Amino acid sequence: MNSTADNKNTTQVTRRRAFSPKDRLTLGVFIGVPTALHVLLVWIPAVATIGLSFTYWTGIHINDIRWAGFANYHNIFFSTPVFWQALKDNVIWLGWFGLIATPLGILLAYQIDRQIRGHAFFQTAYYIPVVLSLAVTGVIWNFMLRPDGFINGILGKDITNPISFFGDDRWNLYVILVMASWRHIGYIMLLYLAGLKAVDPALREAAALDGATEWETFKRIILPTMRPVNIIVLVITIIESLRAFDIVYIIYGTSGAQVPILGTLVFQNISGEGQSMKGAAYATILFLLSIGPIIAYLRTTFKEDVK
Amino acid sequence: MSVEQNGVSRRTLIKGAALGGIGIAGGATVLSSCGSKASGPMSFGARTVDESPTKQLKGLVAAYEKKSGNKVTYNATESNAFQNNLSQYLQGTPDDAFQWMAGYRMQFFAEQGLLEDISDVWKDLESQYDNSYKIASTGLDGKQYFVPQSWYPWGLHYRKSMVKDLGLDPENIANFDDMIKMFDAMKKKGLVGFAAGDKGGWEAMGTFDIINARLNGYQFHVDLLAGREKWTDQRVIDVFAQWEKLLPYTNKNVLDLEWDGAMQLLLQKKAGSTLMGSWFGQNFKDKSQADYDDLWIVPFPEINPEHGVDTIDAPIDGFCVAANGSNTAVGKDFIKFAGDKEGMQAMLDTGVAMTSANKNQDTSTYDPFQKQQLNVMSQAKYITQFLDRDTRPDFAGPVVGPAIQSWYKNPKDVNKIVDSLQAQWEALPKL
Numbered sequence: 001m002n003s004t005a006d007n008k009n010t011t012q013v014t015r016r017r018a019f020s021p022k023d024r025l026t027l028g029v030f031i032g033v034p035t036a037l038h039v040l041l042v043w044i045p046a047v048a049t050i051g052l053s054f055t056y057w058t059g060i061h062i063n064d065i066r067w068a069g070f071a072n073y074h075n076i077f078f079s080t081p082v083f084w085q086a087l088k089d090n091v092i093w094l095g096w097f098g099l100i101a102t103p104l105g106i107l108l109a110y111q112i113d114r115q116i117r118g119h120a121f122f123q124t125a126y127y128i129p130v131v132l133s134l135a136v137t138g139v140i141w142n143f144m145l146r147p148d149g150f151i152n153g154i155l156g157k158d159i160t161n162p163i164s165f166f167g168d169d170r171w172n173l174y175v176i177l178v179m180a181s182w183r184h185i186g187y188i189m190l191l192y193l194a195g196l197k198a199v200d201p202a203l204r205e206a207a208a209l210d211g212a213t214e215w216e217t218f219k220r221i222i223l224p225t226m227r228p229v230n231i232i233v234l235v236i237t238i239i240e241s242l243r244a245f246d247i248v249y250i251i252y253g254t255s256g257a258q259v260p261i262l263g264t265l266v267f268q269n270i271s272g273e274g275q276s277m278k279g280a281a282y283a284t285i286l287f288l289l290s291i292g293p294i295i296a297y298l299r300t301t302f303k304e305d306v307k
Numbered sequence: 308m309s310v311e312q313n314g315v316s317r318r319t320l321i322k323g324a325a326l327g328g329i330g331i332a333g334g335a336t337v338l339s340s341c342g343s344k345a346s347g348p349m350s351f352g353a354r355t356v357d358e359s360p361t362k363q364l365k366g367l368v369a370a371y372e373k374k375s376g377n378k379v380t381y382n383a384t385e386s387n388a389f390q391n392n393l394s395q396y397l398q399g400t401p402d403d404a405f406q407w408m409a410g411y412r413m414q415f416f417a418e419q420g421l422l423e424d425i426s427d428v429w430k431d432l433e434s435q436y437d438n439s440y441k442i443a444s445t446g447l448d449g450k451q452y453f454v455p456q457s458w459y460p461w462g463l464h465y466r467k468s469m470v471k472d473l474g475l476d477p478e479n480i481a482n483f484d485d486m487i488k489m490f491d492a493m494k495k496k497g498l499v500g501f502a503a504g505d506k507g508g509w510e511a512m513g514t515f516d517i518i519n520a521r522l523n524g525y526q527f528h529v530d531l532l533a534g535r536e537k538w539t540d541q542r543v544i545d546v547f548a549q550w551e552k553l554l555p556y557t558n559k560n561v562l563d564l565e566w567d568g569a570m571q572l573l574l575q576k577k578a579g580s581t582l583m584g585s586w587f588g589q590n591f592k593d594k595s596q597a598d599y600d601d602l603w604i605v606p607f608p609e610i611n612p613e614h615g616v617d618t619i620d621a622p623i624d625g626f627c628v629a630a631n632g633s634n635t636a637v638g639k640d641f642i643k644f645a646g647d648k649e650g651m652q653a654m655l656d657t658g659v660a661m662t663s664a665n666k667n668q669d670t671s672t673y674d675p676f677q678k679q680q681l682n683v684m685s686q687a688k689y690i691t692q693f694l695d696r697d698t699r700p701d702f703a704g705p706v707v708g709p710a711i712q713s714w715y716k717n718p719k720d721v722n723k724i725v726d727s728l729q730a731q732w733e734a735l736p737k738l
Contacts, residue, residue: 056736060394060419068736079734081727082709147563148571159568160499160558160577167506167563169716253507254391257709258562271391273415273700275736 046287052280059276072281083282086260089173093180093261094241101181102237105188110218112189113196123193130186138250141179166251166258173259180247184240188233195229196222228300235297242290262286345636350380352402354389359589363659364406370653371644377637397421401629403638404645406456409443409623410692413453415700416627417446423628423635424450428643435648435667439690443623454626454646455664456654460683461513461620461693462604464573464587465580469601477580477603483521483549483610490556493579500556502578504564505715508708511561512694513620514553514582515711519546520618521610525689528618532698538728547714547721549610554718561715574598582607584622585680588660599660602676606683619687622696623664699735706731 019027053073056066076083108126112119129137144150145165152162165175199222207217223230245263252258254268262282269279353364361383368379382402389396393407397416407413416422429441429451436455444453463486465477473492480486490500505511520528523542530536531543558564558572570587572578574594585604592599606616626645628638644650651663655672662673662680670681684690695703710724 058415058419060398060421071736075734075736079730082705147560147568158577159560159564159571159575162560162563164560164563167560254387254704257508257705258506258712260709268705269701272393272704273412275701275705277736278701 049280050284050287052277053284055277057277058273059270068277072278073285075278076281076285082257082260083265086262086265089259089261090242090244092173093177093244094238096174096177096181097184097237097241098234101177101184102188102233104181105185106192106233108185108189109192109196110222113193123189126186126189128186129183130190132183134180134183134246135250137179137183138247141182141247142251145175169258176247176251176259180240180244184237188237191233191236192226192229195226199225228303231300232297235293235300238293239290239297242286242293262289345634345640346375346377347634347637348378348380349404349632349634349637349641350382350402351641352389352396352405353381353383354386354406356383356385359593359659363654363657363661366657367645367650367654370650371641374644374649375637375640377640379641394419394421397629397631399631400633401631403632403634404626404628404641406624407453407627408692408696409440409453409455409625410696411698412696412700413444413627414446417448417450417452421630422446422452423630423632423639424452425454425628425639425642426451428454428639428646431643432646435646435665437666440623440664443690443692444625452627454642455623456625456645456651457661458621458623458664458684459585459662460604460606460680460687461517461582461584461622462606462683463580463582463608464585464602464604466573466576466601467603469576469579473579475579477605480605480608482608483552486608487552487556490553490579494556499558499572499578500580501553502569502572502581503557503561504566504569505561505712506563506565506568508704508712509695510566510569510583511711511715512703512707513584514550515546515707516620516691516694516697517582517607517618518549518610519543520689520691521607521614521616522546522549524611524614525618525691528691529697532694534732538725538732543725544721547718547724551718562712584620585662585676588676592660599674599676604676604679604683606686616686617688619684619690620693621684621687621690622693625664702732702735 052065054068054070056068056071058064108122112123116122132140142149146152147159147162147164147167151165152159155163157163164172166172203221203225204217207221212220243263244261245267248259248261248264249267252264254271257264257268262285266279266282266286269282270276351364351368353361355361355364365381368381371377372379380402384392393416398421407416413422429444432454433441440455441451444451444455446452463477470477473496475489475492477486477489480489493500503511503514516528519531519542522545527536527542531538531540537543558569558578564572566583566587567590569578569581569583570590573581574591588599588602591602606619609615626642628635628642632638645654646665648665648667648669651665651668654661655663655668660674660677662677670678673681691697694707698707706728710728714721714724
């Protein structure tokens, strides 16, 4: 009994010693400042945006704000056909990233991890696009694929009859997706590669000794041990697909709605003399769609930290 | 203490001393209300980063600095970025004077109290402008908020040498059917008859404007854009049907080209004509003087004899003074100078092509293409700005632009498209 009490005492003492006034100040600053900044710069604007989406407002004078209830949402769902088109494009985007780009990134990571010939070269080559922002990616591909761009140039097509990469509805979304994947694949590859390096080689050896094929090893051993990384990769894929904006904006500008996605609809309504409250409503819809994966992402990250 | 000392700048101190010590910030305003000349440094926001217009505006700024002795800081922003950020810009710490557009675009910001009332500037400028410019500069409250700089007509542009080689004469085409015959002749030579680009989503609005005005008249056009007529009206469907007749002579990649793509088709002699605003004359001039001399404009031909060629899209660009500017008095003084014959001349003297809005302008120095623009303009009885300047901005860009793009993709969808246009007009909040 006594000793337990003593133990408690000592731990309490140690704890008290651990948080000296100076420590508390340091901790307060280290936690307080980011929290304050986060609330100020992220949560207050986010909550204000959600609030605004239930109003009529030109975006200029605070006292002009009028309550609109669900009118903006009603308008978006029932009178704005482009919303459904944008949603469809975002879903295709998600499908493409989820089924093609991300698996490709994983495949590359796996191959490089297996130290195939020239793996160092491939690793660098695939990673380079990740260093570039999506906006720069858009500019580069625009130079390549425009009617008077590089590809049409070497094919000898002039601007009266070029291959219409961005103007033809049948494939322009997929052209954009290839551009976006160019960067996304490298990103996923790097994330996955980091995870693969942490997999205990003994597991692989054991599997090999038991006569497992490469595919079986990957499916039964590697994939399950990589669960935390898998979730992060999945969440990143979902978020990247929903928040897509830069590339489309670079290629089509503000008003060009040839490949409408939710991100551009938000911008289109907020910028200029648009309907900022409708933009806020689009942003809220996007927020609701993203929040699920984001929560999952954060929970995994925290679990990792605790471990 | 020290802040206050800094606040009293050398310049204000001198001016203040001259008038018996009127102090710091308020000084300039007080001075102007006394009827004295406005003074002090100011800043000017240009809505362009392109070489030629920059040269032109810097010419204006230099001339103003020389005349008034006021220092002008020149700030330039790329035009799309400027437009997208304008409401934030005007609510923050804007430049005192800035470049903007007449009509609806100006009225929106004037209504929000973000533009300075410049009715007094107009009292001085009135004699130099036709009334139509004053109307275009007037807000919904009847006060003026805008000083015109230049305008450009939207018309059929072509190269004189090309039509001559083809034995065509666009200047004497009587009507739409003759124009189609002309396009047919161009098509037979392997040319695009009527070049178009609509990747930006706004370019083709000019074609809608002109066909609607030619077919249904000015009044229907403005009533439609103001919401007094319906988009589902048979007359609107007729506009698209008429437009469809141009498609066989239009390049197939309309949605892949921006306005400059259509211009390139004409510049590279791959297209016989294009409907656009004459501002791109400067691009021809930048290429070579010979290309510029070859460029010509005629009004879009008659469709309905009842309306002839009585309407033209001629957007006016000009200047406003920001209500939140730090030196609005000098800002007003600056745009007064800009709108005056003298300021206009300073811009023209830079050698950059521009058609002045000022009616007293000495047009003897205009080149033939500029004179032809004046000629085209003078044939019109009604002047419209442009679709995205004549209707609600939250309707034009986000709704009409994509609607026309989807029409290009599938002209047969016209009924669906006009239904959707009308539904979205009705769904606009009543602001």
